[in-house]
Amino acid sequence: MKTALSMLAATALAALSAQATTAQETLKIGVLQSYSGMTALGGTHTDMAIKLFQQKYGDTPGGFKLQLVRRDTTGPNPEVAKRLVGEVVTRERAQILIGPDFTPNTLAAAPILTEAKVPSFVTGAATTGIVGERSPYSARTFFATPQLCKPLAAYAVKQGWNKIFVVAADFAPGHECEKFFIAALKEANGTLAGNLRTPLSNPEYSGYIQRIRDAKPDAVFIFMPLGELSIGIVRAINDSGLKASGLKIMGTGDITDEGYVDAVGDAALGVITTGIYSTQHKSALNEEFVKGFMQLGEGKHRVGWSAVSAWDAMRIMYDALESMKGQKFDPDKFKAFVYGHKFESPRGPVQIDKSNGDIIQNVYIRRVERVNGVLHNVEIETIPNVPFK
Amino acid sequence: MSATEAASQAAAPHEAGRDYFASLARWKVWEILFWATLAGCYFFPDIDRMLMSRVIIWGLFAMSLDVLLGYRGIPSLGHAVFFGVGAYVAGFLGKFGWTEPISGLFFAMFVAGALGLVMGKLVQRVTGVGLLMVTLGLNLIVFDFVLRSTELTGGDDGLQGIVIAPVLNYFRFDIWGRTAFWYAFVVAFVLFVVTRMLLKSPFGLALIGARENPRRMLTLGAPVEGDVSRAFMIAAALAGAAGALLTQTTQTAAPTYLSFQRSADVLVILIIGGAGRLYGGFIGAIVFILLQDYVSALSPVYWYFWIGLLLVIIVSFFRKGLLPSVEQLYDRLRSRKSAGPPG
Numbered sequence: 151m152k153t154a155l156s157m158l159a160a161t162a163l164a165a166l167s168a169q170a171t172t173a174q175e176t177l178k179i180g181v182l183q184s185y186s187g188m189t190a191l192g193g194t195h196t197d198m199a200i201k202l203f204q205q206k207y208g209d210t211p212g213g214f215k216l217q218l219v220r221r222d223t224t225g226p227n228p229e230v231a232k233r234l235v236g237e238v239v240t241r242e243r244a245q246i247l248i249g250p251d252f253t254p255n256t257l258a259a260a261p262i263l264t265e266a267k268v269p270s271f272v273t274g275a276a277t278t279g280i281v282g283e284r285s286p287y288s289a290r291t292f293f294a295t296p297q298l299c300k301p302l303a304a305y306a307v308k309q310g311w312n313k314i315f316v317v318a319a320d321f322a323p324g325h326e327c328e329k330f331f332i333a334a335l336k337e338a339n340g341t342l343a344g345n346l347r348t349p350l351s352n353p354e355y356s357g358y359i360q361r362i363r364d365a366k367p368d369a370v371f372i373f374m375p376l377g378e379l380s381i382g383i384v385r386a387i388n389d390s391g392l393k394a395s396g397l398k399i400m401g402t403g404d405i406t407d408e409g410y411v412d413a414v415g416d417a418a419l420g421v422i423t424t425g426i427y428s429t430q431h432k433s434a435l436n437e438e439f440v441k442g443f444m445q446l447g448e449g450k451h452r453v454g455w456s457a458v459s460a461w462d463a464m465r466i467m468y469d470a471l472e473s474m475k476g477q478k479f480d481p482d483k484f485k486a487f488v489y490g491h492k493f494e495s496p497r498g499p500v501q502i503d504k505s506n507g508d509i510i511q512n513v514y515i516r517r518v519e520r521v522n523g524v525l526h527n528v529e530i531e532t533i534p535n536v537p538f539k
Numbered sequence: 540m541s542a543t544e545a546a547s548q549a550a551a552p553h554e555a556g557r558d559y560f561a562s563l564a565r566w567k568v569w570e571i572l573f574w575a576t577l578a579g580c581y582f583f584p585d586i587d588r589m590l591m592s593r594v595i596i597w598g599l600f601a602m603s604l605d606v607l608l609g610y611r612g613i614p615s616l617g618h619a620v621f622f623g624v625g626a627y628v629a630g631f632l633g634k635f636g637w638t639e640p641i642s643g644l645f646f647a648m649f650v651a652g653a654l655g656l657v658m659g660k661l662v663q664r665v666t667g668v669g670l671l672m673v674t675l676g677l678n679l680i681v682f683d684f685v686l687r688s689t690e691l692t693g694g695d696d697g698l699q700g701i702v703i704a705p706v707l708n709y710f711r712f713d714i715w716g717r718t719a720f721w722y723a724f725v726v727a728f729v730l731f732v733v734t735r736m737l738l739k740s741p742f743g744l745a746l747i748g749a750r751e752n753p754r755r756m757l758t759l760g761a762p763v764e765g766d767v768s769r770a771f772m773i774a775a776a777l778a779g780a781a782g783a784l785l786t787q788t789t790q791t792a793a794p795t796y797l798s799f800q801r802s803a804d805v806l807v808i809l810i811i812g813g814a815g816r817l818y819g820g821f822i823g824a825i826v827f828i829l830l831q832d833y834v835s836a837l838s839p840v841y842w843y844f845w846i847g848l849l850l851v852i853i854v855s856f857f858r859k860g861l862l863p864s865v866e867q868l869y870d871r872l873r874s875r876k877s878a879g880p881p882g
Binding site: 185186187190193194220221222226227228229232233236237239240241253254257258261262265266277320321322323325349350 | 585587589590593686687689693694695696697699713714715716785789790791793795796835836839840842843
């Protein structure tokens with residue numbers, strides 16, 4: 151009797167809660183980023199961007215009540231990332247993920263996301279072939295390595311800088327970038343003056359600078375990871391007098407990232423880089439975004455790429471959820487909306503590829519200049535709709 | 540009649556020794572309870588089985604260090620090398636078509652053990668700080684090699700394309716961690732039993748003897764140096780098994796598996812649990828990994844701070860580690876009880 155009663159009560163409760171879900175379904179969003187260690191800035195910026203977005207657009211897109219579940223991936227650590235993704239998906243029952251960041255983490259998460267049909271946004275990994283190829287529900291709002299590594303080859307040749315020296319950090323993304331740049335240089339009929347791979351843990355560049363000097367190139371193309379190494383090499387080239395003697399410095403946006411371009415100082419002036427986003431991008435949306443971000447961070451943070459990537463992930467997610475208004479959440483419908491979606495981002499127009507969820511976006515050639523006394527990456531040329539391959 | 544009596548008398552000292560080792564090797568109630576509870580975790584309704592399998596793997600890894608540090612008194616700051624080698628061997632096997640997990644595990648243990656033997660031969664005459672330096676150096680060299688040889692290991696991105704077949708051709712590694720849990724549990728348990736047998740034998744006693752007084756052991760004619768390399772081999776093989784387990788249950792292998800951070804973490808885990816107890820590693824892993832998971836979910840940004848604080852507290856209140864402190868308390872309570880008036 152007692153059991154029958156409790157069963158009845160349970161059914162009643164279940165019916166009630168079912169009714170509640172049709173009114174407003176709670177949707178858990180897993181946010182897996184690095185919040186600790188050397189790479190913690192990415193997580194901080196992601197959080198700020200999400201907060202800024204929700205301040206403006208609320209937290210119930212399409213009637214879905216969003217609930218964020220944050221976890222710390224601790225950096226490129228696939229073991230941790232895989233377990234956290236498993237936990238967030240199986241126990242917390244998150245239905246959409248933002249992250250995990252870094253290529254190894256993204257790859258480790260892919261089998262789980264595929265099996266559990268959880269759409270995810272890749273906001274912090276740039277290696278080619280890791281989005282739809284690995285997990286059919288993922289989309290990328292960051293960038294793909296070739297987008298940044300290829301365009302400068304043709305640009306340099308056009309400027310009459312034919313002999314180019316390539317310096318890349320000796321790790322997997324460095325090798326990939328080097329490969330793309332050299333291939334693009336060949337295509338543009340430029341000459342490779344030489345190439346170097348520098349260790350990740352040796353900030354002493356004088357020996358390498360001498361080899362660049364001996365090769366007498368017109369320009370040098372640099373790929374370094376974000377952080378100390380980027381600061382070090384730009385300053386080393388400047389201090390050696392090579393820059394004063396007319397050598398052009400080029401590279402991916404990492405070497406003059408807004409986060410530390412002040413630390414590079416005047417050595418960075420005139421450096422040409424490729425980038426997907428600059429705070430100086432001229433658009434109303436960007437102005438508003440930068441202003442909001444500065445207010446939120448009380449001026450302590452300059453907007454980084456991870457912030458823009460997270461903002462765009464939120465943008466797509468909200469648009470997709472709005473389109474599912476009044477229905478139950480369905481990963482296949484979500485994916486169908488996201489793949490092929492076009493929208494305006496603070497960085498400019500962005501499109502998610504229809505076949506594999508990778509990103510197609512404008513790439514900007516920028517030059518470091520002083521704007522109102524502060525070093526900025528000023529966009530000087532736009533290469534529209536650069537593919538991800 | 541008298542002939543058999545004489546024979547039994549001659550055997551008596553041997554028998555006494557055998558009795559001693561038999562009493563050492565006898566399973567205590569709390570040991571059985573420990574393993575039963577660990578296995579029982581699986582049936583707990585809201586348990587994260589992936590996390591529990593990770594706890595077991597770290598426990599096994601810390602136990603492998605215990606063989607060196609706890610039983611032989613050799614501190615090693617490069618123990619993650621063996622873990623990483625085991626992980627990458629299992630990963631390479633899975634990548635290049637040898638997907639059967641159990642044989643892969645044995646092969647990984649074999650390679651790690653062989654490396655351990657070589658390492659042991661290298662360091663068997665080194666002691667103290669020198670030993671720390673050599674093991675640390677080896678760790679850095681191997682870590683750098685794995686990180687830099689991107690064509691071979693995938694470098695920073697980790698080893699890609701690891702495929703692991705279902706265990707016994709039936710139990711697939713699923714996202715719920717069901718197979719991962721039992722696979723890790725059974726492997727860890729079997730290896731624990733084997734290690735326990737080894738350490739409760741004359742070999743184990745000789746290790747402890749050499750830890751306490753190597754000169755005395757030499758005068759007794761014990762092969763002290765040879766024992767160092769053998770202990771290294773056993774510890775390395777166990778660490779390799781832990782690494783292989785992690786690779787097989789998660790299908791990932793990355794340079795972090797053999798980073799110095801991991802060597803330090805496993806040392807911390809062992810110290811928290813208590814060295815020289817065999818169970819110290821498992822207890823430490825349960826505390827450390829669960830705490831890490833709990834605190835990092837509670838406060839994703841500042842969790843390292845809390846972990847650090849808790850570590851300081853644990854170490855300052857339980858000087859010798861959790862397990863020895865509990866043991867001490869238990870002994871004290873018992874002696875008070877027996878000293879009290881009968882009745």
